[in-house]
Amino acid sequence: MLCTRRTKTLVSTCVILSGMTNIVCLLYVGWITNYVANSGGKVAESGGGGGGETDRKLEEDGKGETLRIMERLERLESVVNEHIKETPLKDGEEAASSSDSASDAASSLFNHWGRDLGPESRRVALKKFRYFGYNGYLSDRISLTRPIPDLRPDGCRNMSYSSDLPQLSVIFIFVNEALSVLLRSIHTVIQRTPSYLLKEIILVDDNSNSLELKEHLQSFVDETNTQHGPGFIKVVRHAKQEGLIRSRVSGWRAATAPVVALFDAHVEFNTGWAEPILQRIKEDRTRVVSPSFDNIKYDTFEIEEYPLSAQGFDWELWCRYLNPPKSWWTLRNHTAPIRSPALIGCFVVDRKYFEEIGLLDEGMEIYGGENVELGIRVWQCGGSVEVLPCSRIAHIERAHKPYTENLTVHVRRNALRVAEVWMDHHKNHVYMAWNVPLQNSGIDIGDISERKALRSRLKCRPFSWFLSNIYPELRSYSDTVAYGVLKNSLRDDLCLDQGPETDNVPIMYLCHGMTPQNVYFTSSQQIHLGVLSPTIDDDDNKCLVDVNSKPRLLECSYAATKHMKLTWTFAQGGAIQNIESQRCLELVESKHSEFTVQLAIQDCTGQKWTVTNILTVLPQ
Numbered sequence: 001m002l003c004t005r006r007t008k009t010l011v012s013t014c015v016i017l018s019g020m021t022n023i024v025c026l027l028y029v030g031w032i033t034n035y036v037a038n039s040g041g042k043v044a045e046s047g048g049g050g051g052g053e054t055d056r057k058l059e060e061d062g063k064g065e066t067l068r069i070m071e072r073l074e075r076l077e078s079v080v081n082e083h084i085k086e087t088p089l090k091d092g093e094e095a096a097s098s099s100d101s102a103s104d105a106a107s108s109l110f111n112h113w114g115r116d117l118g119p120e121s122r123r124v125a126l127k128k129f130r131y132f133g134y135n136g137y138l139s140d141r142i143s144l145t146r147p148i149p150d151l152r153p154d155g156c157r158n159m160s161y162s163s164d165l166p167q168l169s170v171i172f173i174f175v176n177e178a179l180s181v182l183l184r185s186i187h188t189v190i191q192r193t194p195s196y197l198l199k200e201i202i203l204v205d206d207n208s209n210s211l212e213l214k215e216h217l218q219s220f221v222d223e224t225n226t227q228h229g230p231g232f233i234k235v236v237r238h239a240k241q242e243g244l245i246r247s248r249v250s251g252w253r254a255a256t257a258p259v260v261a262l263f264d265a266h267v268e269f270n271t272g273w274a275e276p277i278l279q280r281i282k283e284d285r286t287r288v289v290s291p292s293f294d295n296i297k298y299d300t301f302e303i304e305e306y307p308l309s310a311q312g313f314d315w316e317l318w319c320r321y322l323n324p325p326k327s328w329w330t331l332r333n334h335t336a337p338i339r340s341p342a343l344i345g346c347f348v349v350d351r352k353y354f355e356e357i358g359l360l361d362e363g364m365e366i367y368g369g370e371n372v373e374l375g376i377r378v379w380q381c382g383g384s385v386e387v388l389p390c391s392r393i394a395h396i397e398r399a400h401k402p403y404t405e406n407l408t409v410h411v412r413r414n415a416l417r418v419a420e421v422w423m424d425h426h427k428n429h430v431y432m433a434w435n436v437p438l439q440n441s442g443i444d445i446g447d448i449s450e451r452k453a454l455r456s457r458l459k460c461r462p463f464s465w466f467l468s469n470i471y472p473e474l475r476s477y478s479d480t481v482a483y484g485v486l487k488n489s490l491r492d493d494l495c496l497d498q499g500p501e502t503d504n505v506p507i508m509y510l511c512h513g514m515t516p517q518n519v520y521f522t523s524s525q526q527i528h529l530g531v532l533s534p535t536i537d538d539d540d541n542k543c544l545v546d547v548n549s550k551p552r553l554l555e556c557s558y559a560a561t562k563h564m565k566l567t568w569t570f571a572q573g574g575a576i577q578n579i580e581s582q583r584c585l586e587l588v589e590s591k592h593s594e595f596t597v598q599l600a601i602q603d604c605t606g607q608k609w610t611v612t613n614i615l616t617v618l619p620q
Contacts, residue, residue: 108399109135113300128178133398134266134298136178142301144180144187148394150271151294151305153334156390157272165278166258167199169351171251173244174265175206179216181266181396186224186233188269197274199257201233203265204250207241243366243410249359252351261348266396268296268303276390277348280337285350286383288374290343291391298399308389310340312471313372314534315433317415319344322473323537337386341471342375346393357381358454361417363446368407369414376422379470381460412436417445421452423463428615429476432483433532435518437613473535481619482521482572484612485513488587489573491597498530498542504553506544506599508587519611525567525579525619529553544568544585546578549601551585571618576609585609 109129110122117125121137128136150157170189174182186201203221205213221233236254238247248262259281261274277289290311295304309321310328324338357377360370375385401407412434419427431438467474486496488508497509498516506529511517520528520541527544530553543556546565559566565580576585584604587597 109299111299112297113138129399131176132178132181133400134178134181134396135301136181138299138301139178139180139184142180142184144184145191146184146268148268148270148303149305151303151392152270152272153308153389155333155335156276159276159335159390161275161279162282165197165275165282166350168193168197168259168261168274168278168348169200169202169255169257170198170261170263171202171204171248171255172263172265173204173206173247173251174208174213175241176208176210177213177265179210179212182213182217183220185263185265185267185269186220188267190228192269192271193274197278200231200255202251202254203233203235204247204254205235205237206243206247207238245360245364245367245370246362248370249362252354252359255351258351259348260351260354261346263346263393264395266296266398267346268394270294270392270394273391273393276388280386280388281348281350284384285353286378288343288347288349288378288383288385289337289391290340290347290385290387291393292387292389293344293346294392294394296394296396298396303394308334308338308387310338310387311344311375311385312341312474312535313375315429315474315477315532317369317372317411317418317430319371320534322535325473335390337388339470340375340385340387341379341466341474343371343385345371346395347371347374353383357383357458358451361414361451363448363451364410364414364417366407366410368411369418373414373418373422376418376463376466377455377460379461380422380463380466381455381458413443413445416441416443417448417451420445421448421455422460426463426467426476426478428480429532432477432480432520432613433518435484435513435515435612437484438615473537475533475536475538477520477522477532479523480520481523481616482519482570482611482614484519485511485517486519486609486611487511489608489610490587491595494595494597496529496599498553504542506551506553508595508597508599510595521568521570521611521618523619525569526556527568527570527576528556546581546583546601549581549583551599551601569619570609570611572614573608573610575604575607577604 109126113135114122114125125135125137170193172182172185182203186203189201190198203217208214218235221235225232234254236250238250242250251262252260259278261277273291277291280287280289292306292308294306296302297304306321308324310324311319312322313319319342321344322341328336328338361373364370364373378385415430415434416436419430423430428438431441436443467476487494491508493511494508495511495513495517496519497507499505499507499509509517515531518530518532520532522528528541529544530542533539533541540555540557542553543559543566545552545554545559547554554564554566556566565578567579568576568585569579570576577583578585578601581601582604583601584607586600586602586605586607588600588602589596590598592598
């Protein structure tokens with residue numbers, strides 16, 4: 001599962017989101033550093049007395065800007081270097097030769113574990129960590145059926161269920177998983193599922209290159225089938241890597257039980273996990289059900305209890321945990337099912353119903369967005385999605401994942417595909433969040449005619465119904481009239497950037513088009529900068545505000561409540577002028593800035609700004 005929200009800084013976006021390889025990202029750092037050291041572009045000082053006065057006012061800010069930018073570059077270089085060192089090795093490769101202390105510094109593995117290991121054991125442990133993204137060394141030394149704490153809410157243990165619940169096919173998807181982790185997933189599902197309910201286990205190997213996942217795993221399968229009967233465990237092996245989405249469909253095709261449960265292969269099942277889910281599906285076959293998840297820490301393998309949550313998404317369609325809806329809290333019953341707009345990734349569904357509603361979209365690539373698409377589709381087409389507090393599964397949150405090469409490229413493509421099929425006129429929110437033009441985006445999302453035909457055949461509701469009835473917490477940005485990166489004609493290589501988040505001081509920075517430089521101009525004439533806040537429960541968006549003639553980024557709701565100067569006039573190719581102060585956002589020369597210019601709010605001199613995408617006529 002991949003549901004940790006992207007961070008907003010350039011550091012993380014370069015490493016995690018840009019789609020660049022690690023080496024290219026490192027070269028990018030070097031290029032920026034060289035540019036900063038040698039850039040000589042100049043902007044003439046503003047005419048009249050305003051420019052000099054502003055330069056003096058901002059001189060103190062300018063002294064700190066050099067340090068802030070260099071600190072930012074140092075953080076970027078540090079993160080890239082660590083990311084390179086932690087790239088998973090191919091099976092059989094040796095860890096890079098370096099001192100143990102240097103290796104430890106590049107890894108978070110030994111922060112809370114392994115201080116007593118000898119040098120050779122540390123080397124082996126680090127090699128496994130780099131390869132798997134979790135502590136494979138420790139996993140190999142833990143019982144395959146270790147007890148884990150029963151974290152179900154009070155009341156779950158006393159619940160009773162029908163005697164004729166449907167049987168399960170449990171499907172595990174894996175690629176280059178640690179054998180002990182995979183076996184623990186299998187052992188705990190066998191041990192903690194009543195035998196009369198567990199019909200079969202299906203293992204989908206998405207073209208692993210690990211020898212132990214071939215010979216050793218097959219030996220285990222043969223031995224287990226001798227004990228439980230022929231075909232109790234089935235193995236599906238892909239001749240090439242298909243990705244998580246198509247692998248899950250492969251597992252479904254091999255399943256024969258009335259209900260299928262699709263899981264990652266790095267989980268541990270808790271007591272009584274199956275019965276509450278099967279009861280809900282028996283009562284209504286159009287329910288798609290997720291257990292509640294706890295965390296298996298990737299370094300110590302300790303179980304960390306997660307709070308009860310619904311499962312939702314932001315406008316980039318990254319999945320995220322949500323506070324349960326108010327309707328659930330008013331029940332005052334922590335065993336009650338939690339209505340959920342989407343799915344985190346692992347879920348249980350009636351096998352035939354899953355086919356009727358279109359399985360997963362196999363036109364998507366690799367990983368990401370398929371769980372959100374399924375949730376939206378189920379709700380809009382007459383089904384429901386819920387999370388059960390009485391069913392708990394512990395799941396390893398990896399430090400890195402096998403599907404992450406160029407992951408953002410795939411998630412973005414998949415998200416646009418979902419938007420075009422299911423989101424009607426709200427699709428522009430997805431394009432805005434990814435900073436992609438609505439027309440001629442240059443991104444090939446593939447043929448969506450079959451998915452549109454599916455929606456028509458199932459007579460599905462509009463996305464506006466989904467927002468009103470299922471996910472009212474998702475913020476609407478329908479008042480956005482322009483978005484993209486914002487440039488000043490005096491320095492076309494620089495873009496408006498939110499700068500270090502803790503400073504609340506916008507800066508001009510080399511254009512990279514990632515989240516810190518996303519600008520949204522609204523019909524209420526506010527300028528939002530940075531990530532779009534996903535839900536009404538999250539921190540508010542940051543707005544550009546004139547604070548004593550200095551540009552600042554403050555929460556929009558706070559600035560509005562305090563009657564601050566946060567509204568601006570803007571015309572494409574024209575000035576950005578504050579409506580109240582009548583002063584303009586402009587660039588001024590600064591000897592203390594690494595880019596030789598910095599932002600100022602001063603008497604207007606006619607500087608021109610442009611934004612990438614215009615949706616409608618800009619308000620004046």
